Every structure is written in C-alpha cells, then in structure tokens.
Amino acid sequence: MDTGDARMSLPSRSNLAHHWPLDPQTVFLNHGSFGATPSEVLEEQGRLRGLLERDPVRFFEREYSDMWDESRSAVARMLNADVDGMVFVSNATQGVNTVLRSLDLEPGDEIIVPDHSYQACWNAVDYVTRRSGAKTVVVEIPFRVEDPKQVIDLIMEAVTERTVLALIDTVTSPTGSRMPFEELTNRLQSRGVDVLLDAAHGPGIVPIDLSRLEPAYCVGNFHKWTCSPKGSAFLHIRKDRKDLIHPLNISHGFSFEGTAQEKFEFEFAWPGTQDPTPWLCIPKAMSFMEELVVGGWPEIMRRNRDLALQGRNLICDALGTTPPVPDTMVSALASVEVPTDEEVGPMSLDGDPFHNYLLDEYSIQVPVMPWRHHDTKYIRISAQLYNHIDEYRYLADALTDSL
Ligand SMILES: Cc1ncc(COP(=O)(O)O)c(C=O)c1O
Structure with missing residues (x-):
C-alpha cells in the first residue's frame, strides 16, 4: 500500500x-x-418531538394512534401492500428477529440462507435453528455470476421437503447485488416454502409490489433509501400468517380484548414507551425525496x-x-x-x-x-x-x- x-x-x-x-x-x-x-426531514422530526413533549400524555392518548395509522397507510401505498398487515419496527434486524423468534420450528425443519445474507440476520436464523433443533441451510453462491438465473437455480436446488422458510434479500449487503427476489419469491412459495424478504435495501432503491409478490413476510428500512430518520422500518405480514407473529416486546396489546385486527395493531403500535417520530416522519421523507426530482x-x-x-x-x-x-x-x-x-x-x-x-x-x-x-x-x-x-x-x- x-x-x-x-x-x-x-x-x-x-x-x-x-x-x-x-x-x-x-x-x-x-x-x-x-x-x-x-x-428538512430532520426539521419535521424536531417538530413532531416538540408536539410530543408539549404534553406527552395527550400526544400518546389522542394523537399518536391516528398518526401511526396515517404513516403506515402511506407506506402501504408505496409498497402496494395490504395496510392491515403493515406495522413498524425500529430496523430490519428487528423485523427479521420478530418473525424468526415467533415461529414454532420443529427439529429437522430447514431454513435457507444464501451466503450473501446480512450477517446479523443470518445470525438470527442460526439462533432460532440451534434452539429448536432445526437446521440452517447455507446456499453457497459465487459473487461473480453471469446471469441471475444461476442464483435462482442454486437456491431452488437447496429446497427439500423439510424447508419451511427462506431468507431472501432484495439487494445484498456485502456484495451489493440486486437479487432476482421476485422470481425467487414466486418459485419458493410455489414449492411451499415461506419467504422472509429482507428489503433492508428496499423502499427507494428497487420497486416493490407486495400485493403482487405476496411474500409471507417482508421487512425493510425507510432510513436507508427513503432517507427518513434512523429507526424507521416496516414489517409486512401476509394475512394468513398474522396469527403466528408477535412483536419482540410482548406488551399491553397481548391481553387486549378486541378484534384480531385491533389486537394485532395494538401489539405492534405499542412496544412500550419510545420515540415514535422516526415512524411518523416516513410520509414526509417519502414526499420530500419524491419532489426533489421530476x-x-x-x-x-x-x-x-x-x-x-x-x-x-x-x-x-x-x-x-x-x-x-x-x-x-x-x-x-x-x-x-x-x-x-x-x-x-x-x-x-x-x-x-x-x-x-x-x-x-x-x-x-x-x-x-x-x-x-x-x-x-x-x-x-x-x-x-x-x-x-x-x-x-x-x-x-x-x-x-x-x-
Ligand atoms: C441486507 C440487509 N439486511 C439487514 C440489514 C440491517 O439493517 P438495520 O441495521 O437497519 O437493521 C442491512 C443493513 O445494512 C442489510 O444490508
């Protein structure tokens, strides 16, 4: 050097x-x-924090719930997703953990992890497979490929009758590669394998249409390519999987006696006291960015x-x-x-x-x-x-x- x-x-x-x-x-x-x-987005976060701190009780009792709902509706529109399955988490790592640590894995179940996956999320897979006697199946994929079809073939060859889940990235972290996640989601789910789509590099970097893709689970960040404040991420759960998944923080919502949908929303919207402004700034970040460029x-x-x-x-x-x-x-x-x-x-x-x-x-x-x-x-x-x-x-x- x-x-x-x-x-x-x-x-x-x-x-x-x-x-x-x-x-x-x-x-x-x-x-x-x-x-x-x-x-300008940080200023909006400052404004929201000001509103909260003027009267925190009033804010959480009277204002927060509608704002949370407006924000997730905006997110659902951007990703063409079912709003009822959309919730916020603090980051993609937390979203991946939320899904994995909710699942009841059986000994011998297999989870597919390509070897370009983000190490923290891969670790979360190892953690749950070790605890349950399930198995992490690492798919070796070379960095240099000539055609995304090679990636699809290698991942599909790893599917067995014991595969229950595959962690698939939209865009990988170390290798910065846009994965053929649309076709992979389709092919894996047609074989009965649920996809946990890691769209940490998702909104604002690649088009995502969740109603068309229908992954069982999708997590993604708004603090990366949509430029909202740190701590703004989403988890979308397909309708038929919502009963299985609970937030990492079991909080008030768990004993809530309302409809299943109300309970789902309460569980995720109230993880305990924390600063919700990163979530509430997402619509501002999306519109600010969108208006910068014709x-x-x-x-x-x-x-x-x-x-x-x-x-x-x-x-x-x-x-x-x-x-x-x-x-x-x-x-x-x-x-x-x-x-x-x-x-x-x-x-x-x-x-x-x-x-x-x-x-x-x-x-x-x-x-x-x-x-x-x-x-x-x-x-x-x-x-x-x-x-x-x-x-x-x-x-x-x-x-x-x-x-
Ligand atoms: C593919 C992938 N997954 C997950 C993450 C984790 O994101 P976060 O730190 O917001 O949890 C990253 C971060 O760069 C990533 O690139």
Whole structure:
C-alpha cells in the first residue's frame, strides 16, 4: 500500500447535496449502511418531538394512534401492500428477529440462507435453528455470476421437503447485488416454502409490489433509501400468517380484548414507551425525496442506478478488473473485490484497515467489507441524489494510488 501523496482536492457533490447536512470535508459514498437524512426531514422530526413533549400524555392518548395509522397507510401505498398487515419496527434486524423468534420450528425443519445474507440476520436464523433443533441451510453462491438465473437455480436446488422458510434479500449487503427476489419469491412459495424478504435495501432503491409478490413476510428500512430518520422500518405480514407473529416486546396489546385486527395493531403500535417520530416522519421523507426530482421515485432509482453503474466501471478500471455481475443485478449499490494478501476475518465494528486508510488519507467514506464466507474483501459504493460522478473518479484515483 503506497501511503504517498494522498492530498488530492476533494470533488464536489451534486447540486442537490445542500439538502443533506453531510460533512463537506468527506466524500460520502456509503449511503447504504445507515442512509442519510435531509435537513428538512430532520426539521419535521424536531417538530413532531416538540408536539410530543408539549404534553406527552395527550400526544400518546389522542394523537399518536391516528398518526401511526396515517404513516403506515402511506407506506402501504408505496409498497402496494395490504395496510392491515403493515406495522413498524425500529430496523430490519428487528423485523427479521420478530418473525424468526415467533415461529414454532420443529427439529429437522430447514431454513435457507444464501451466503450473501446480512450477517446479523443470518445470525438470527442460526439462533432460532440451534434452539429448536432445526437446521440452517447455507446456499453457497459465487459473487461473480453471469446471469441471475444461476442464483435462482442454486437456491431452488437447496429446497427439500423439510424447508419451511427462506431468507431472501432484495439487494445484498456485502456484495451489493440486486437479487432476482421476485422470481425467487414466486418459485419458493410455489414449492411451499415461506419467504422472509429482507428489503433492508428496499423502499427507494428497487420497486416493490407486495400485493403482487405476496411474500409471507417482508421487512425493510425507510432510513436507508427513503432517507427518513434512523429507526424507521416496516414489517409486512401476509394475512394468513398474522396469527403466528408477535412483536419482540410482548406488551399491553397481548391481553387486549378486541378484534384480531385491533389486537394485532395494538401489539405492534405499542412496544412500550419510545420515540415514535422516526415512524411518523416516513410520509414526509417519502414526499420530500419524491419532489426533489421530476419523475419521482422511478426517476430517483434510475438516476442512482446509472451513477452506481458508472462508478462501478471507474472502480473496476482502477482495480484492473471487470464488472463482476450483470448490470441487471446492480441497483444504487455496487461491489467489487479488493485485492488482498491478508487472511479475511470477520467484520468488525471498528472498520476494515483499508476502509480506515481511505477515510484518514483521502476523506472517503466507503465500506470495505471482509466477507469470510467468500474469502474476499469487497468495496461497495452507493449512489444517492447528493452524489456526483467526480466523487467516484476521486475514489478510483485513490485506489490506483493505494493498491
Ligand atoms: C441486507 C440487509 N439486511 C439487514 C440489514 C440491517 O439493517 P438495520 O441495521 O437497519 O437493521 C442491512 C443493513 O445494512 C442489510 O444490508
């Protein structure tokens, strides 16, 4: 690694970047990890917090319930989902845990997990299978594929008569690949396997139509690609599975004596005292983003994907490699392998040394993810409306200088 001249001048962001309070001294190419919230949406969150704190009792008794309902209706409209199955959770990890830890697994039951799955969600599968004597069936899928059909074939070959559930991503985390989740949901469920769709990278990055797909369960984040405040995520449960699932926090709703639907809503809407403003800000975040660009969400997704594809080409050239997956498997995220002689260990919260080097020497915020399941490190770029192609050129130059 050459630690020579690392002081290139910082590239500019796009002309929409002033809407985000991002540090101007950082080249921020990691929208994917935690999202980033525009100032106007944060102001709305401040307004809602002000309303709550003026009289918390009044807020929770008289205002909260209607606001919760309005917010989930907006979410259901965006995802074309049955509003009665839509609830909020704090994050996708919690949504995945909510489903898995509600299920009554039998010894010998099998849950499919592709080896591109987010480690925290994979861990949750291991936790429930170990406790119940069920089995996690890991499907090995290479990073480099020529056709998404290869992914479908590998996953379908892992189905047995004991498979009860498959964890399927819309877009994967370490490998940044858009999975053929529509066809997979259809094929798996036709074989009697429930799909738990992990749409952590879902709303705002890929079109999702839950009424058409009908996955048994879908979890997803609004704090990533829809840019709402952190802590805003959804869980959608198909009508015939609602009886099975309870929130992780068993709270007042559990003993509520109303209709099944009222009980379901009460259980999820009241996990105990917490700040509900991330959930209540989702409609504002959706409309704010949508109005930034003529053409709304389809155009935002198209622009971000185009930028990610262009960025990926620049990085591939810098690393002397070729695009690893077909363009159809790229959304606003794209990963490429980073050459390394080191042993690839587990991910750590401290960040990979090469990620830290790029941040410290070049002010680039981009994830470098050791993925020991593939014995590879991936660098993953994100593209959001505030990004500009010059930022990926800058990263490419930094890679050329450093590797
Ligand atoms: C595919 C996938 N699933 C789940 C998660 C977890 O999201 P959260 O941290 O909001 O729970 C992520 C986070 O990046 C992810 O990429």
